[in-house]
Amino acid sequence: MSISLANDERTHTVSGSSELEKKLIAHRRELHQNPELSNQEFATTQRITDWLNAAGVRILDLGLKTGVVAEIGPQHGPVVALRGDIDALPIEEASGVPFSSQHPGVMHACGHDFHTSVILGAAYLLKAREDQLPGRVRLFFQPAEERFGGASQLIKAGALENVDAIFGLHNAPELPVGTFSTKGGAFYANVDRFSITITGKGAHAAHPEEGVDSIVTASHIVSALQTVVSRNVSAQEAAVVSVTRIEGGNTWNVLPQTVELEGTVRTHNDAVREQIPERIRQVISGVAAALGAKAELHWFGGPPAVVNTPRWADFSLEAAAEFGYKTEVATAQMGGEDFAFYLHHVPGAFVSIGSASAFGLHHPQFNPDESAIYPAAAYFQQLAEKALRELTGN
Template sequence: MTFGQQLIDWRRELHQHPELSGQEVETTERIRHWLEGAGLRLLPYQLTTGVVTEVGKGEKVIALRADIDALPIVETSDVPFRSRRPGVMHACGHDVHSSVMLGAALLLKEHENQLPGRVRIIFQPAEENFTGARAIIKAGALEGVSAIFGMHNEPGLPVGSFATRGGAFYANVDRFVIRVKGKGAHAARPHEGNDSIVLASQLVTALQSVASRNISTLESVVVSVTRIQGGNTWNVLPETVELEGTVRTHQPEVQRQVEKRIRELASGFASAFGAQIDVEWFAGPTTLVNDEKWATFATRVARDVGYHTRTADVHMGGEDFAVYLNAIPGAFVSIGSASSYGLHHPAYNPNETLIEDAARYFASLAEQALLES
């Protein structure tokens, strides 16, 4: 079996057995088994799920990171290796990322004695709920590391394409829950109540003005209401309605402005309609900020190994890798996967031919970064 086919086979096995964030027990065991079978040493960090391996010797340490968790999505693709776990799917490509870094580990192992330092390869759990990076750091896996690199496949780019950027890249992710409490009533006698559904509907519309009318058009910001829930029958006006959504920004000042404005709108509507409106705010991962030096370096190495490189646009998605970059410098990159369907889609199907080239790229990147650091 060729090296590339081995990586694809591993990816397909991971794809058939996806596990949700924090539940990646079988995934962890598979990765451990493959690493140990290749003679790689595992580091004894206290992790419930996830694996960390290391190649080489010396004081210098460079880290590579893959994520291993899946999503609560029912797969609709028709691939023969589709998910065997109902309602769970690798719809974001973490199975691809894991296979890439497994390949990088094997390649580095082939000439371990010639490495000018150590490469620590992290297979991180719980990226999708933004808790895994903190667990990895708490376990001590970044100690001694001078720079860290990671990737995400990009369905909108062709295979053979590479993109990254220095500075802000992926967005800050905030989540909000707004609870509207009016007064319930019979649907035929709305004047006896205070209609929380009408109020919530108007609030949803008003929230769209935050990005379009309260923040400079030169700034990147998204405000999306993704859930509205209220009532349980057709002829009763419910007392309460709950809204949930997300805010994406790249600048801390804009983030603060958006939260302030949403709270002001909620308070104003509550006063105007004689209702009670409570806003809960949940901060997610911060903006992912690539180190300028390492982003430029990563691009140069990509060009040298044959990728078509470009400067990435800012991304409105969130990424737990941002937590690492708050602690140490490094760079996160996009590698084209040419899927007809986007990330988190039930029919998402990345082109597996990217895996071998990406593995060779990260092995080369880590080795050259050791010389650069």
């Protein structure tokens, strides 16, 4: 199979690929028109099951409510896993494409339809070469990535049993088609969520001296929280504290009793991650006390950082360069990914594939370039085979 990528023209030529490319784009568009939220991907699961059954790919019965795990190859030798995710986001689509979401308020704004189509394509290509595989390739079509729960569901169900290495992808709208990047070590960030309840004393807006202003207190807290990183974390470490929601009051002439803040913390270093909650508590308690109010922190730990195995990250980059991608060593990302949970159990690598969207992830107008789908599928087919040969020493 001869594959070449033209990075600047956003086109590619693949010998003998045109029919499969059309099929994968059709899959992507059908998925895009019918998005489903995390743990509600019932129709998506059925579509994927039907497509794999039609291709003769065996599906593993793991008792999953949503999501699919399938396998290709002999029942001996090493096992390499490839993971795609299948859930959508609660976003009203504004892309204007003719295959826009038919479900109001739900959209594939992160490209999981793209990822699913890539792994389906890899499955089709691997199935055609099944008798030549020196081991098994296990295919994960994972639910609930956006809720950071799907990877744990698959692990609990036994999807990682006997897996020797795992690879996953995310499309990268900021990169041109034909570009590939990853890195060893910490790649995506730890993801934690917090909420803060600020309690003051309600009063008439004309007589603030009779109350304790929770809105003013909240405003001071938002500003003070920026010092958690700037004055407590080394400039050589990556950390972000963002307040993303403020809710308080319900009319124009009353000082509310309470205000709630919500936000997220992103880090790469576990030691930094551990120190931030206590520092937030100190800051909010001190600011609130100074203004006569009280503040309580509620902390919700999320997925850990995606820490790629250096061996497999380098292996992925080398395979991508051989394939014809323009490769880059990635910079660390502050976004989160529950692929991290797999890497706590088995070695592997998470990679970025350029998708050249004018609008970024989670944007209502997000629209990845579909010409990137087939090459990515062919790459993952080759990567899986190369990894199996690496594991068998051939």
